[in-house]
Amino acid sequence: MTGARHNALRDALARSREASTGSRLDAETFLGLRDLIAGASGIDFDENSRYIVERRLMPRLRALRIDDFAAYYRTLLFGEDRAGEIERLLEAVTIRETYFFRESAQLLALRDDVLPDLVAENAASKTIRIWSAGCASGEEPYSVAMLLGTQPAIKGWDVRIFGTDLVPSAVEAARAGVYRDVALRATSDDKRELYFEHEAANVWRLDESVRQRVTIESRNLFDGAPDGTGPFDVILCRNVLLYFGDAARRRAVDVFHDSLREGGWLLLGHAESLLSMRTPFRLVHLGRDVVYRK
Ligand SMILES: C[S@@+](CC[C@H](N)C(=O)[O-])C[C@H]1O[C@@H](n2cnc3c(N)ncnc32)[C@H](O)[C@@H]1O
Incomplete structure (x- = not known):
């Protein structure tokens, strides 16, 4: 033929x-x-x-x-x-599925295994910078703010958490800080009590004290973090790269590498790994999870 x-x-x-x-x-x-x-x-x-x-x-x-x-x-x-x-x-x-305290073992590893390291390394500056890239409606950076906010070791420190997402309506939702039951499905009763106001059936308002600790912006992660915010101690980019093609995943990893300080930490989602690509990051096994380090 x-x-x-x-x-x-x-x-x-x-x-x-x-x-x-x-x-x-x-x-x-x-x-x-x-x-x-x-x-x-x-x-x-x-x-x-x-x-x-x-x-x-x-x-x-x-x-x-x-x-x-x-x-x-x-x-x-x-x-x-x-x-x-x-x-x-x-x-x-875009898939913008997310909820508070998602993949909580990793968030607890951030609090219990990574934070002591940050406290020792940043003792002079008393600052911590965290970027949640692809934060959707904000549950991830707000969860980090809740977990770290009560840590005595960083009381009085200048802790800044940034959340960015490509989709402006997700960013608006994050800034509004009002959530449905489903977003709190992994949130314990004591955290609900401490950090949320139950405004009506299926309406939870996140406390202002948590919202104040997080700055949310609409931004494509390929453009890097918002100006003047880095270098970062920790970047979370969870459940984002799994939707990317190989080339985009590689570009994103380069962006994160450029945005982290030497020794900074990269936390990916459980379904994501850098195993199939050459990367400048080292894999680090923590008690509860596996993360990457620059
Ligand atoms: C499934 S959500 C993950 C939310 C949160 N990180 C989590 O793990 O629960 C993926 C988010 O990544 C965002 N996203 C996709 N591509 C992006 C890009 N190039 N820059 C910034 N955000 C992006 C989507 O808009 C979506 O809100």
């Missing part, structure tokens, strides 16, 4: 598959959207994720009264509000 005939047959097959599955996002437009998403965020949708992308973007097409993905793609490339629409695209495709 000639190359042209082969391509025509393949395209016809793809069209009939699309028709039989009712897919409205054709393969070519999917590839364009996929590249756009990866370029703007690092998030990598593989070949099998076309229907996921389609499902997540359908509400956006309906809101814009566009009934064709190719037209939506053109809006993203050439529309008047291109930047705004890319923001809404990322809002639609």
Whole structure:
């Protein structure tokens, strides 16, 4: 079979598959959207994720009264509000699932194993700088603030915690500090009592004293931490890199390496590891968890 005939047959097959599955996002437009998403965020949708992308973007097409993905793609490339629409695209495709005290063994390792080290190393400056990159609605940096806030060893220290996320609506939620029951599913009764006001059924307001200790900003992690905030003693980037492609993961690790002080700590999520890539970090086994160190 000639190359042209082969391509025509393949395209016809793809069209009939699309028709039989009712897919409205054709393969070519999917590839364009996929590249756009990866370029703007690092998030990598593989070949099998076309229907996921389609499902997540359908509400956006309906809101814009566009009934064709190719037209939506053109809006993203050439529309008047291109930047705004890319923001809404990322809002639609990112997974922002999070909750307080998620992967708590690691947070306790931060408090019990890493903090004593920071106390010894930073005794002269009495400062600690922590960055939660990809913090979604803020539960992660606020959990760190709650855990470290009661530690006598750093009483009176200048402890600054920064949370950043790509999606502005997540950042707004983080700043508002109001949460639903589901966000507190791993929060103990005594912490609820100490740090939250139960405003109404399914509405919990985080105490101002915790919110004050965390600065939240909208930011792409590839742009590094907010200006004037580093170098950091600890960076948490948990449940973010698992959605990235290899190249983006490598770039992110370089950003973190540049942003940490010598001997600084990098905490990734349990489903993430740097084992498959060459990295300048050392793996460190703590009592309760495994973390990385510059
Ligand atoms: C699943 S949440 C993880 C939240 C929290 N770190 C945790 O472990 O519970 C992933 C977050 O990463 C954010 N994200 C994805 N790509 C990003 C990027 N390039 N820069 C900053 N944030 C990003 C998403 O918007 C989302 O809120």
